[in-house]
Amino acid sequence: MRLTTEELIERYRDNVFAAAFHICKNAADADDVVQDTFLQYHLTDRDFTDEGHIRAWLLRVAINRAKDIRRSFWRRKSVPLEDYMETLSFETEESEGLFEQVMKLPERYRIVIHLFYFEDYSVREVAQILRLTESNVKVRLMRGRKLLKDALKEAWNDDEP
DSSP, X not given: OOOOHHHHHHHHHHHHHHHHHHHHOOHHHHHHXXXXXXXXXXXXXXXXXXXXXXXXXXXXXXXXXXXXXXXXXXXXXXXXXXXXXXXXXXXXXXXXXXXXXXXXXXXXXXXXXXXXXXXXXXXXXXXXXXXXXXXXXXHHHHHHHHHHHHHHHHHHHHHOO
8 A cells, every 4th residue: 555645644644753752852853853743754665554553653763863863973953842832822731731731751761641642542562563562662651650750740840728
């Protein structure tokens, strides 16, 4: 199965950007990852089984490319999280606080939480995308949730008079 690159960009650009941003923590680098990911799809002659397979492949490529950029010697200075937060709109103050706390998590937990909660992938699918075991994904989700819970509890306690 093959879809046109334009169709995929329209459907999955935001998903690929979000996955890349969770790793890069930089909008400019995340944009580069999006462009590289869709260019790689356009140039590949690979045949996919279904649209879900294409989506998982795009996210895997984006995650790997974002990791490459983050590790690169020439990495540009990243945009501070506060500057990026100003460009986003949130429905509630709580969702803004949650997003901020997720972005502060170590990458190994942040990306698993992003794929599981924001992209609605199952544990099995997250494991396949990240090339981890299902039990490793479950452990990372558990540890990430615990870190989030502790951080949010601390933030809520600080808000009380």
